[in-house]
Amino acid sequence: MEKRESLWEAYLRRGLSRRSFLKGCVTLTSLMGLSTDMFSKVVEAAETKPLPVVIWIHGHECTGCDESFIRSASPLASDLVLTNIALEYDHLLSAACGAPFEAHLDETITKYYGNYILCVEGAVATKESGVHCMSGGHTFLHLLDKAAKGAAAIIAYGSCSAYGGIQAAAPNPTGSAGIEHFVGGKPVVKVPGCPPIPEVMTGVVMHVALFGSVPPLDGDGRPKQFFGNRIHDTCYRRPFFDAGMFAETYDDAGSKAGWCLYKLGCRGPETYNSCGNLRWWQGMSYPIQSGAACIGCSNAHFWDEVPFSARLPQYGKIGDADKIGVALGVMTAAGVGAHAVASIIQRNSRDNLLEEEHDDK
Amino acid sequence: MKSVREVKRKEYYIFSPFLRIFHWIMAAMIVVLFITGLLITKPMNVSTTEPFFTITSMDLVRDIHFTAAFILCASLILRIYGFIVNKGDRLFPRVWEGHFYEETVDVALHYMLLKPHHASFLRNPLARMSYAALYAFLAIEILTGFAMYFMTNPSGVGGKLFGWVNTVLGSEMMSHYVHHYVAWFIILFAIGHIYMVIRAEFMEGESEVSSMFSGKKILAHTPKDAKELE
Numbered sequence A: 001m002e003k004r005e006s007l008w009e010a011y012l013r014r015g016l017s018r019r020s021f022l023k024g025c026v027t028l029t030s031l032m033g034l035s036t037d038m039f040s041k042v043v044e045a046a047e048t049k050p051l052p053v054v055i056w057i058h059g060h061e062c063t064g065c066d067e068s069f070i071r072s073a074s075p076l077a078s079d080l081v082l083t084n085i086a087l088e089y090d091h092l093l094s095a096a097c098g099a100p101f102e103a104h105l106d107e108t109i110t111k112y113y114g115n116y117i118l119c120v121e122g123a124v125a126t127k128e129s130g131v132h133c134m135s136g137g138h139t140f141l142h143l144l145d146k147a148a149k150g151a152a153a154i155i156a157y158g159s160c161s162a163y164g165g166i167q168a169a170a171p172n173p174t175g176s177a178g179i180e181h182f183v184g185g186k187p188v189v190k191v192p193g194c195p196p197i198p199e200v201m202t203g204v205v206m207h208v209a210l211f212g213s214v215p216p217l218d219g220d221g222r223p224k225q226f227f228g229n230r231i232h233d234t235c236y237r238r239p240f241f242d243a244g245m246f247a248e249t250y251d252d253a254g255s256k257a258g259w260c261l262y263k264l265g266c267r268g269p270e271t272y273n274s275c276g277n278l279r280w281w282q283g284m285s286y287p288i289q290s291g292a293a294c295i296g297c298s299n300a301h302f303w304d305e306v307p308f309s310a311r312l313p314q315y316g317k318i319g320d321a322d323k324i325g326v327a328l329g330v331m332t333a334a335g336v337g338a339h340a341v342a343s344i345i346q347r348n349s350r351d352n353l354l355e356e357e358h359d360d361k
Numbered sequence B: 001m002k003s004v005r006e007v008k009r010k011e012y013y014i015f016s017p018f019l020r021i022f023h024w025i026m027a028a029m030i031v032v033l034f035i036t037g038l039l040i041t042k043p044m045n046v047s048t049t050e051p052f053f054t055i056t057s058m059d060l061v062r063d064i065h066f067t068a069a070f071i072l073c074a075s076l077i078l079r080i081y082g083f084i085v086n087k088g089d090r091l092f093p094r095v096w097e098g099h100f101y102e103e104t105v106d107v108a109l110h111y112m113l114l115k116p117h118h119a120s121f122l123r124n125p126l127a128r129m130s131y132a133a134l135y136a137f138l139a140i141e142i143l144t145g146f147a148m149y150f151m152t153n154p155s156g157v158g159g160k161l162f163g164w165v166n167t168v169l170g171s172e173m174m175s176h177y178v179h180h181y182v183a184w185f186i187i188l189f190a191i192g193h194i195y196m197v198i199r200a201e202f203m204e205g206e207s208e209v210s211s212m213f214s215g216k217k218i219l220a221h222t223p224k225d226a227k228e229l230e
């Protein structure tokens, strides 16, 4: 294996100053959710660690995660791709194509076997042996299996790759599923979101790249520093929730005044993501701030928990569980009442019988 | 019917005070939990200009719900203690005994008004099953309830103890749905239960209702399950 350069060496080769290198490291440190006293460790790693080789593959998805990723501002996605990592193969961002491109993938896998980071976007289509999602003449299932074998770490980007995504919505005709069970038992770092926040995407891959280990994960395999809190528990509209001040429609006074969106079906109370604290586009805004209720896009099964505009599922014309509950309650009460009347009649005839028996004696 | 009649009855002491106190705490807490629970899903709207000028009603409703939930869970200790010290607190469905099924059919036929009587029981098999179901509902409410409650800090002790519930159900939203639906099942049980208890009282006059106050039932026939008290 030839010697690969480190981040510092890459900066030197490009004639960038030590100052901009250190600035880059500061950004990385905060991006990875690390405290400032980790700064020297980050600099050390950036000086010595060779740039990580990354293979980035795409399965059953809309590539919206890439749309998000290329808008990462700190670090700029272009910096990340050109300077911070050695991106060897990417379905979407690579300039090359065709047979030589596929051959390059095989080469990269053999050359860096056991050392590269595998980033996966998109679900695995499992039905009909996987033919619903093909790439380079093979099923995505095959590609994933091949690429996962030699990976040092696997990162699942987006809710598709983590849980199956939109194409897994009932009745799930393609049998789409998260990649977890198709990578030969290797642990998967899940970075869900539809799409994930760009800085979260870059932050996770940089953590793996610089420290050679995965960031601290929760029980579900999500990095704690980005998915450790519910939107609801970090939401700036929370005081309105606690106060009981809710927007009832998207155009009422409450909605204009920025009240809580809970009654419009907000999924913030059960959604784990950084929208509430990191926000999107360098902290400019996030869905709730712009007045739209959270749909829980980083949750497993969020696509089936409809409608997004209400807290309870609706059953056609009947309504939601509360309406059904009231109806069942009334029916039970009526049934009980009828039963009571019938029971009284039954008891009276029974008692009359007993009485007669008594008199006969 | 004669106003005064001499009848021979036997008194059976069944429920320990622990079970009785637990029963009434539970009944009260379920009413509170159900009302506050529905208010959590569809909260009242307060109209004012600033949260500062409110009594934080949503927070209050949730706090009442959680307090009631903690009281209910704590009172389970009484239920368990009663179970340990008193045989009458162990009248669970004996599905492993063959006669349980014949007796179930017998009681069911009576409840369908097809038979004038059913055999005498300390607690009949249908009632036993309905209480087992209620305890199962309670367990689901407690599991899903704490699974939502502790997720403010998923890496804390509570989060570790109950977080798996959300995973098993598929997502945390599913825990909300299940919690909500089972709340309605509990209310349906309560309607049926209160009716059946009162009905037993007016059909047999064997102090069914008061048994949950005094612990005793006064039965005219020897109940088939009397040996469970020995």
Ligand code: HEM
Pocket: B019, B023, B026, B027, B028, B030, B089, B091, B122, B123, B124, B127, B131, B134, B135, B186, B189, B190, B193, B194, B197, B208, B209, B210, B211, B212
């Ligand atoms: C006015 C209301 C109520 C009355 C008069 C009442 C009365 C009684 C009586 C007499 C029993 C003993 C029945 C027997 O063993 O044959 C009983 C048992 C029971 N009741 Fe109630 N009850 C009331 C409300 C409730 C409510 C609201 C619940 C819960 C939703 C409930 C749950 C239970 C359970 C679980 C048992 C079985 C106790 C055990 O042995 O573990 N009750 N109740």
Ligand code: HEM
Pocket: A269, A311, B030, B033, B034, B036, B037, B038, B040, B041, B062, B065, B066, B069, B070, B072, B073, B138, B141, B142, B144, B145, B146, B148, B149, B176, B177, B179, B180, B182, B183, B186
């Ligand atoms: C018989 C017992 C209970 C009943 C009938 C009940 C009822 C309800 C109902 C109807 C809801 C609304 C669900 C929704 O749509 O989000 C709710 C919410 C909730 N309950 Fe319960 N509950 C019970 C026990 C518990 C227990 C033991 C806990 C444990 C702490 C608990 C914690 C919660 C939490 C955390 C919520 C969600 C609050 C929120 O979304 O802000 N519940 N309950």
Ligand code: SF4
Pocket: A231, A232, A233, A235, A236, A237, A238, A239, A241, A259, A260, A261, A262, A266, A267, A268, A269, A288, A294
């Ligand atoms: S807008 Fe959504 S996340 Fe924010 S406080 Fe209201 S319910 Fe919670």
Ligand code: SF4
Pocket: A193, A194, A231, A271, A272, A273, A275, A286, A287, A288, A293, A294, A295, A296, A297, A298
């Ligand atoms: S606010 Fe909710 S739906 Fe919107 S991006 Fe964040 S997690 Fe996804």
